[in-house]
Amino acid sequence: MVEKKKRERPAFNRSIAAAISKHYKDVQTNKPMAYLLMASNPLVEIAYAARIQPAFPENYACACAAGHASAGYCETAEAYNYSPDICSYCRNHLGYIYGPGENPPTGGIGEPDLLLITSSACTHYFKWWDALHEIYGKPLIFINTPRVMEPQSKPDFYMDYAMREIEQAIGEIEKAVGVKITNDKLSEAVKLSGEVVDYWQKLLEMQKAVPCPMDYSDLSNALFVLIVLAGTQEGVDLMRETYNETKQRVNEGKGILSKDEERHRLLWINIPFWYKLGIFGYFEDRGCVFPLSDYTHHIWGTTRMDGSKPIESLARKALEGELNTSVDDQIDKLLKDAKEYHIDGVIAHSNRSCRVLSVGMLDAVDIIREELNIPALVLDCDHTDERVYSDAEIMNRIDAFLEMLA
Amino acid sequence: MSSVLEQMSSAVSNAPAVLQKMKRNTGCRMIGFFHPVIPEELIYAAGIHPVRLFPYFDDSITLADSQLQTFLCSYLRAEWDQIVKGKYPYLDGAIIPRSCEAVTFLYQTWRRHNPYQFIDYINVPWKRSENAISFFAKELGRVKRDLEKFTGREISKDSLSSAIEVYNRNRELLKKVHDLRKSKPPFISGLQAYHVVMSSFVLDKREHNGLLEQLLTELSRRPQSLKAEVRLLLSGGCVIDSRLWGMIESGRAMIVADDVNNGSRTFWHFVEDRTNDPLEALAKRYATVPCGFNTSIADRFKYISEMITEYEANGVIFAINKNCESEKFVYPELDKKVKDKLHVPTLNIETDYLIDMAPLRTRVEAFVESLKV
Amino acid sequence: MALMFAGIDIGSASTKAILMADSQIISYHIIPSGSDFAESSQVALDEALNKSNSAFKDIAGAVTTGYGRYITEINAEAVTEITCAARGASFLCADTKAIVDIGGQDTKVIKIGKGGRVLDFVLNDKCAAGTGRFIERIATSLGLGLDEFAARSVGSMTKLPISSTCTVFAETEVISRISKGESLDGIIRGVHSALAARIYGLAQRLKIQEAVVACGGGALNAGLMKELRDLTGDITLPPTGIDPRLLPAIGAALIATERYALNPVKHSKLSRPGV
Ligand code: SF4
Ligand code: SF4
Numbered sequence A: 001m002v003e004k005k006k007r008e009r010p011a012f013n014r015s016i017a018a019a020i021s022k023h024y025k026d027v028q029t030n031k032p033m034a035y036l037l038m039a040s041n042p043l044v045e046i047a048y049a050a051r052i053q054p055a056f057p058e059n060y061a062c063a064c065a066a067g068h069a070s071a072g073y074c075e076t077a078e079a080y081n082y083s084p085d086i087c088s089y090c091r092n093h094l095g096y097i098y099g100p101g102e103n104p105p106t107g108g109i110g111e112p113d114l115l116l117i118t119s120s121a122c123t124h125y126f127k128w129w130d131a132l133h134e135i136y137g138k139p140l141i142f143i144n145t146p147r148v149m150e151p152q153s154k155p156d157f158y159m160d161y162a163m164r165e166i167e168q169a170i171g172e173i174e175k176a177v178g179v180k181i182t183n184d185k186l187s188e189a190v191k192l193s194g195e196v197v198d199y200w201q202k203l204l205e206m207q208k209a210v211p212c213p214m215d216y217s218d219l220s221n222a223l224f225v226l227i228v229l230a231g232t233q234e235g236v237d238l239m240r241e242t243y244n245e246t247k248q249r250v251n252e253g254k255g256i257l258s259k260d261e262e263r264h265r266l267l268w269i270n271i272p273f274w275y276k277l278g279i280f281g282y283f284e285d286r287g288c289v290f291p292l293s294d295y296t297h298h299i300w301g302t303t304r305m306d307g308s309k310p311i312e313s314l315a316r317k318a319l320e321g322e323l324n325t326s327v328d329d330q331i332d333k334l335l336k337d338a339k340e341y342h343i344d345g346v347i348a349h350s351n352r353s354c355r356v357l358s359v360g361m362l363d364a365v366d367i368i369r370e371e372l373n374i375p376a377l378v379l380d381c382d383h384t385d386e387r388v389y390s391d392a393e394i395m396n397r398i399d400a401f402l403e404m405l406a
Numbered sequence B: 001m002s003s004v005l006e007q008m009s010s011a012v013s014n015a016p017a018v019l020q021k022m023k024r025n026t027g028c029r030m031i032g033f034f035h036p037v038i039p040e041e042l043i044y045a046a047g048i049h050p051v052r053l054f055p056y057f058d059d060s061i062t063l064a065d066s067q068l069q070t071f072l073c074s075y076l077r078a079e080w081d082q083i084v085k086g087k088y089p090y091l092d093g094a095i096i097p098r099s100c101e102a103v104t105f106l107y108q109t110w111r112r113h114n115p116y117q118f119i120d121y122i123n124v125p126w127k128r129s130e131n132a133i134s135f136f137a138k139e140l141g142r143v144k145r146d147l148e149k150f151t152g153r154e155i156s157k158d159s160l161s162s163a164i165e166v167y168n169r170n171r172e173l174l175k176k177v178h179d180l181r182k183s184k185p186p187f188i189s190g191l192q193a194y195h196v197v198m199s200s201f202v203l204d205k206r207e208h209n210g211l212l213e214q215l216l217t218e219l220s221r222r223p224q225s226l227k228a229e230v231r232l233l234l235s236g237g238c239v240i241d242s243r244l245w246g247m248i249e250s251g252r253a254m255i256v257a258d259d260v261n262n263g264s265r266t267f268w269h270f271v272e273d274r275t276n277d278p279l280e281a282l283a284k285r286y287a288t289v290p291c292g293f294n295t296s297i298a299d300r301f302k303y304i305s306e307m308i309t310e311y312e313a314n315g316v317i318f319a320i321n322k323n324c325e326s327e328k329f330v331y332p333e334l335d336k337k338v339k340d341k342l343h344v345p346t347l348n349i350e351t352d353y354l355i356d357m358a359p360l361r362t363r364v365e366a367f368v369e370s371l372k373v
Numbered sequence C: 001m002a003l004m005f006a007g008i009d010i011g012s013a014s015t016k017a018i019l020m021a022d023s024q025i026i027s028y029h030i031i032p033s034g035s036d037f038a039e040s041s042q043v044a045l046d047e048a049l050n051k052s053n054s055a056f057k058d059i060a061g062a063v064t065t066g067y068g069r070y071i072t073e074i075n076a077e078a079v080t081e082i083t084c085a086a087r088g089a090s091f092l093c094a095d096t097k098a099i100v101d102i103g104g105q106d107t108k109v110i111k112i113g114k115g116g117r118v119l120d121f122v123l124n125d126k127c128a129a130g131t132g133r134f135i136e137r138i139a140t141s142l143g144l145g146l147d148e149f150a151a152r153s154v155g156s157m158t159k160l161p162i163s164s165t166c167t168v169f170a171e172t173e174v175i176s177r178i179s180k181g182e183s184l185d186g187i188i189r190g191v192h193s194a195l196a197a198r199i200y201g202l203a204q205r206l207k208i209q210e211a212v213v214a215c216g217g218g219a220l221n222a223g224l225m226k227e228l229r230d231l232t233g234d235i236t237l238p239p240t241g242i243d244p245r246l247l248p249a250i251g252a253a254l255i256a257t258e259r260y261a262l263n264p265v266k267h268s269k270l271s272r273p274g275v
Helices: A012-029 A043-049 A057-066 A070-079 A088-098 A124-136 A156-177 A183-206 A216-228 A233-251 A279-285 A310-320 A327-340 A361-372 A391-405 B003-013 B015-026 B040-045 B074-084 B101-113 B130-151 B157-179 B190-199 B205-221 B242-248 B278-286 B297-310 B325-342 B357-371 C037-051 C081-092 C132-141 C146-155 C167-179 C184-205 C222-231 C244-262 C264-268
Strands: A033-035 A053-055 A114-118 A140-143 A264-269 A288-293 A345-351 A376-381 B030-033 B049-052 B093-097 B118-122 B230-236 B253-259 B315-321 B346-351 C004-010 C014-021 C024-032 C059-065 C098-102 C107-112 C118-123 C212-215
Touching: A012 A053, A012 A216, A012 A233, A043 A053, A043 A114, A043 A156, A043 A183, A043 A310, A057 A070, A057 A088, A057 A216, A070 A088, A088 A124, A114 A124, A114 A156, A124 A140, A124 B297, A124 B325, A140 A156, A156 A310, A156 B130, A183 A216, A183 A233, A183 A310, A216 A233, A216 A288, A264 A327, A264 A361, A279 A288, A279 A391, A327 A361, A327 B101, A345 A361, A345 A391, A361 A376, A376 A391, A376 C118, A391 C081, A391 C118, B003 B015, B003 B190, B003 B205, B015 B049, B030 B040, B040 B049, B040 B130, B040 B157, B040 B278, B074 B101, B093 B101, B101 B118, B101 B325, B118 B130, B130 B278, B157 B190, B157 B205, B157 B278, B190 B205, B190 B242, B190 B253, B230 B242, B230 B297, B230 B357, B242 B253, B242 B357, B253 B297, B253 B357, B297 B325, B315 B325, B315 B357, B325 B346, B346 B357, B357 C167, C004 C037, C004 C081, C004 C244, C014 C037, C014 C244, C024 C037, C024 C244, C059 C081, C059 C244, C081 C098, C081 C107, C081 C118, C081 C212, C081 C244, C098 C184, C098 C244, C107 C184, C118 C184, C132 C146, C132 C167, C132 C184, C146 C184, C146 C222, C167 C184, C184 C222, C212 C244
Parallel strands: A033 A053, A033 A114, A114 A140, A264 A288, A264 A345, A345 A376, B030 B049, B030 B093, B093 B118, B230 B253, B230 B315, B315 B346, C004 C059, C098 C212
Antiparallel strands: C004 C014, C014 C024, C098 C107, C107 C118
């Protein structure tokens, strides 16, 4: 049997872990606090500009899954009539609300004073926040933006609508919390968010190096900074630290695996199994790294932000996120990047919860197989609801895939 | 049963043949669409026959599985399966809304495999604000241009206005038929009403208007003798399985009102006519359709509670299709409100494409027994 | 005398042990897996050894495969049944380009390259009812044995399609239709045809054009094979005399042989508790 190795993880992980635990303290104590969503959206920067503490139920679901609390929360939500057809991020959160238990992971995510939402990902968002609105009776501010199916020929009035929605939301937020969001503050937040994105893009670029400097879990840790801290100086500092360390690793030729050990570079499609991140270690023990994923590379952090044009930048952020575009667009990006990142195999998680990221995947996998002539494995599973995961079945498929690559 | 009702129900059960014949006789173009949020008037005014898409054949899903995962709404998977199998040769294209997630997915698959000539996507707003409506009007303008390009013919303001007139007339008549269910006992059963509405998705609207007028006269002359000890409201997404409507009404209960995509939501609101800006009027009306995806729980509750009161329903059945995410997400809190605020009992059943009715029947019967006065 | 190698396939339904030497099958044994995989793998292997009058110590190397490949107490290398089945198939039919393995737990379509190398594979989607279990459950709920179930399907002139994709729903659908008086045999054929259609859909994903070899327990079902042949003419069974369930075990024994050739020491150290 292959030996399980202990690998030294980049040091930035510790700083990020500290930031995460600080964040979960902040959401309990700072007021006013608002629930926000994670998909590329303009409300994070606006919240920071208004000195509102954002909290992210989706991120909380990841934390709960990592702490193996999600299955229980999903069960509770189901007992409150939330069907298993609903994304497990949402069920995790609703289950937590209806029955947090004695020791919720990270100490809980707190009760919101405000609910801020956009439509830039799946239909769940609006439905989820609307249910929260019923449960908490707190103001719900909703930015509706169109889905962009043809990014190349996007009509101008799409941008106009997004911008007007953002302006209107800013007014509503000011009214709800009694704070003036000045242009300066907004510009500052957008500028800082832009700096985070710039570092992030450079960070991703370095994943092209052989050997690959970071593994999937390092990168998804850094996602916390990209999303939750977008618009703060803290975020810029952390992302810079992450970038600097990674750059040094690349310069020294240091990778997660050594150059000799790294035998395969795989593409991971969709969200990982948050309750089983160890799976990446399993792959690494067998000479495989994941330099590329749509989840880390494409669905957020792709919009360049310009502090001098805050509203426009925010509108672009809402429209350009991959969850707001078409599968064709996603496939094009995957094809292009798979070549640049020297990908030679694909693991696609057909995630019954996140349908936005899963539908079209069967086509995508077919196209990648054909155009790049590399093998692909589809795994049916769920990102948060551990009850859907069957170790024997998943590992069997993975083993067969690895034997095929060998 | 009245001859008009028979005509309507046969138009529904033989829809593909009816449409194929219409195509042969008139040669008109046909565009399919999903959900009551597509402004059909626009298609109609372009001289194209709009057809609401449903899986009209009872056929197990085989080919669609390699493109659409089984966790998607089975009605849509069945529809796509039948399209791939070439069962709807009369279609020339489709317009697909940003409504429930599954429909958007289907659009993506559709455009990649594009089985017909025309395909378009409409960003229906999920809001009813002024911003949203003016955006929607522009979006409709874009679709209008796409349609004009497709037919090579301009859609004039006049033709739009007259399409609106025809459609408003259709809504008015459908509403009148729906109102026949207010009386005790109702003058028309839920299943019959289902056929009345569903046939409007197949037939030409003018022809349908004629049939509706005939039906109203017939029913006023010779009222049916129906029985309804228990009056139910049916709520859900696309409740397109006629067997379900029939099953619910096979005992002592009758569906006296509905809140489903292929029912009242289709005709409840009118388009403002004789305006200067028909696109704006259409936008305003179609943004208001109370579907699962675009309507808040509060607004849905308002819609349902008015319906429950007006039609004196003593129970609500939520019949939600497996994997119909938006409806399933609305259900828990909406159900709570109906029970707590209106004190009306509810039943939740999960439907699925071609599902066996026997297990559902047991639940429905037990529910009806519990309601019997 | 040529060295002897063992292939042990511990599947969810049955366990198969095979002994091979010089690329020839010496003996094999198949038993139901039951709930104790460790036990059944030992029994199957012992029986195979008995049949060939040999002893455990005569085995130069072994590979275990199947769902229970790690659970067995026989200390051999574990390889998945996908790799093994491909290897086994290309050994039996040299120019096989693809196989469908219809097992109890899952259905696999495997594309095979030179020397039995796996080029690509797909497995059934979790809830697509695309496995042999689908037929088994419905047969059981009707109180019919599998053989009779298949025979009725083959003999039926009519085919009444089953619509539910979910096994549980399909079960109730079948029962309620029978109680309505629809033809039992027609429905049974419908059940087989539903599974065949799903397997066919799976094979479509890999765009397989060439002839396909069927294996696994499902290949023993004449009803299913008939429906599959209706969909795709190009489907064959392994050569006569070879139980279609044996492919992964054969592949496992062959892989054991190859590995021994590469590194005779490590792989010959086969052990098991108490021996
Ligand atoms: S379905 Fe996907 S996009 Fe929607 S909430 Fe769940 S994870 Fe997020
Ligand atoms: S039943 Fe629900 S998921 Fe299916 S098409 Fe209708 S609204 Fe969408």
